[in-house]
Amino acid sequence: MEHQFHFVSGLPRSGSTLLAGLLRQNPRFHAGMSGPVGGLFNTLQGEMSGRNEYSVFITDAQRRRLLQGLFEDYYGEEFTAEVLFDTNRIWCSKLRLLKELFPTAKVIACVRHMPWIIDSIERLVRKNAFQPSSIFNYQPGGTVYSRAEGLANGDGMVGFAYNALKEAYYSEDTANLMLLQYETLTSDPAKAVKAIYDFIGEPAFAHDFDNVSYDANEFDLRAGTPGLHTVRNKIEARARRTILPPDVFCRFENDAFWREPQLNLRGVRVV
Template sequence: MERRFHFISGLPRSGSTLLAAILSQNPRFHAGMSGPMGGAFGTMLGELSGRNEYSVFVTDEQRRRMLKGMFDHYYGPEYGAEVVFDTNRVWCTRMHQLKELFPQGKVIACVRHVSWIIDSIEQLVRKNTFQPSSIFNYQTGGTVYSRAEGLANGEGMVGFAYNALKEAFYGHDTANLMLLRYETLVSNPAHAIAAVYDFIGETPCAHDFENISYQADEFDLRAGTPGLHTVRKKVEARERSSVLPPDVFRRFENDMFWLDPALNPRGVRVV
């Protein structure tokens, strides 16, 4: 079976797991939380580079076949899906390579008000008081300020993804890129999912937005962050107050470049 591959990327805590859970209701689709393919892709690229003395025997065509073969073999017959969505924040940094390997493949980048992303992670930290999180390398000290700083720097969970998103958004391969706002997904899921189907060129399927199912409890527990990939049964927007100090919240409130048409020179679709 010739599978079609698409990719879910973007910012953390912005609806990628929820999107995957909804899409998985379609029996023709497979989608899940972030998996190993992003890291494996980068490792293989490195091993096939000039740092390996035997790279002189490897052509670009061989590299292409080997990289594409990783997806074909990882998503073997046991998956039984015609369309596969692989999720990883690194895909926004691989737009050109993905275009070469999967010309028809699309990248759906989930985005959200950055202040609320920081807030969502801080909420998890406070909820899991006695379980240090892998997000902060299981460190038990720090303050909300140091945690926000660590998340937002270029190597942090949020900062890296944010910079990767900008690289994709302002790059040359934006024809295969769509940004899906968390706010749209939770407040109007029917519209959001219809836009995804239109973008990837698939026939729409009926989805039940009041009966979503997804489990990753074992992974979240091992990461010291129970609830990291929890998906509520019903898709709906929930109003609440931020747990962040006002100055921390304000620091990130103007970072949503995707909302300004003047900052979208290539006309990337934003839903």
């Protein structure tokens, strides 16, 4: 393989775009928001399964080559960076497979206190009141309660990612997994970056925490959610009051399992 691949996954609204804007300051790195590779990967896996009558002609060795080749073919010569970070919430559910395909690759899972994820999404919805969001299939109706319920169910934007994160965290393949807390990234970015570089085995780089940029305005507009991937130039923690009703906030308040050392059965690195 010509590139060194790593993966960014975890929970939505937990700093993955901010992390991408920070990492890409290093000219050796490429990182971006969630892209199409995860969906292509899933589709390719499905088409090579038994549901395809011709799968009898496909060996596991061929499956491995095709899945590995997807990454090199997608990034190709257009991406000259030596180290590529592909972002998708699906990667936490593919930890065993990624370990088989890319033994030296690391998975950085971004996490955040759950009520604030719901709060962040609700803020976007209210801010863009005239534009129904792709997050809710462009449906203009609903309440904060139905939106929170939809986000949290197993197929929802938050629920799927949360379940995939738990699967990875409690699996037997955690050696290449690190959890990066949004609260650490925003309050102490130097500590977060140092931990990432140590984790992936790369030499240190002087990042500028006051001048981070990432532009995905066109994508956000098409998704009916302007500001979805907006990144402030200066990384800093900002205190605010929640806009969620107290019962909605409390519903998710105890879901941060990664904050409980006794639940970290396999010693996953949590920063």
